[in-house]
Amino acid sequence: AAGVIQSPRHLIKEKRETATLKCYPIPRHDTVYWYQQGPGQDPQFLISFYEKMQSDKGSIPDRFSAQQFSDYHSELNMSSLELGDSALYFCASSLKGGNTIYFGEGSWLTVV
Amino acid sequence: EDQVTQSPEALRLQEGESSSLNCSYTVSGLRGLFWYRQDPGKGPEFLFTLYSAGEEKEKERLKATLTKKESFLHITAPKPEDSATYLCAVQADSSYKLIFGSGTRLLVRP
Numbered sequence: 001a002a003g004v005i006q007s008p009r010h011l012i013k014e015k016r017e018t019a020t021l022k023c024y025p026i027p028r029h030d031t032v033y034w035y036q037q038g039p040g041q042d043p044q045f046l047i048s049f050y051e052k053m054q055s056d057k058g059s060i061p062d063r064f065s066a067q068q069f070s071d072y073h074s075e076l077n078m079s080s081l082e083l084g085d086s087a088l089y090f091c092a093s094s095l096k097g098g099n100t101i102y103f104g105e106g107s108w109l110t111v112v
Numbered sequence: 113e114d115q116v117t118q119s120p121e122a123l124r125l126q127e128g129e130s131s132s133l134n135c136s137y138t139v140s141g142l143r144g145l146f147w148y149r150q151d152p153g154k155g156p157e158f159l160f161t162l163y164s165a166g167e168e169k170e171k172e173r174l175k176a177t178l179t180k181k182e183s184f185l186h187i188t189a190p191k192p193e194d195s196a197t198y199l200c201a202v203q204a205d206s207s208y209k210l211i212f213g214s215g216t217r218l219l220v221r222p
Contacts, residue, residue, distance in 0.1 A: 055208065098208035
């Protein structure tokens, strides 16, 4: 079965640079969620989209922005990167109602 | 404030030694309680969603139960391949986002 696809899987950026993460949800899923997981921590909710509109917002820094496109894929844009942004970023998807939420394998971001 | 607490933080079992993981929650109104398994460096793998007190769901050696204040993940006769971090999360009826607990790291020794 098709799963949530994230790219890139790994990226290394320098401080103050910009990074973009991409997420392709499971086919027919219309809701996308972004989470950040630091080393040894539980996933923290950043933002979600339903039908290309932002549906919920969590602890997402102002330096980060995200959007969902007409084909339902989503991109998380991170600017002015800081060392503390180094983490595993997960995308998840579901149908509206969120009864079953599936996660991708994550994108490892290392800021040096 | 919606909150999820999992215990124990870590659990070591011998192969075949059954046990339970606990997830206590406070939420304004529960839409659903989710259990995930996470291997190191991997994305959380969906296991169960429970919706109302008294509900139970099973998958292989795992059984999840739900009360009004907590959920249990029972592991029967675990195998080494069950070693992972098990995450509990709640979804409030005011939102679709998941609020995670800190997880229980399970190690099953052969």
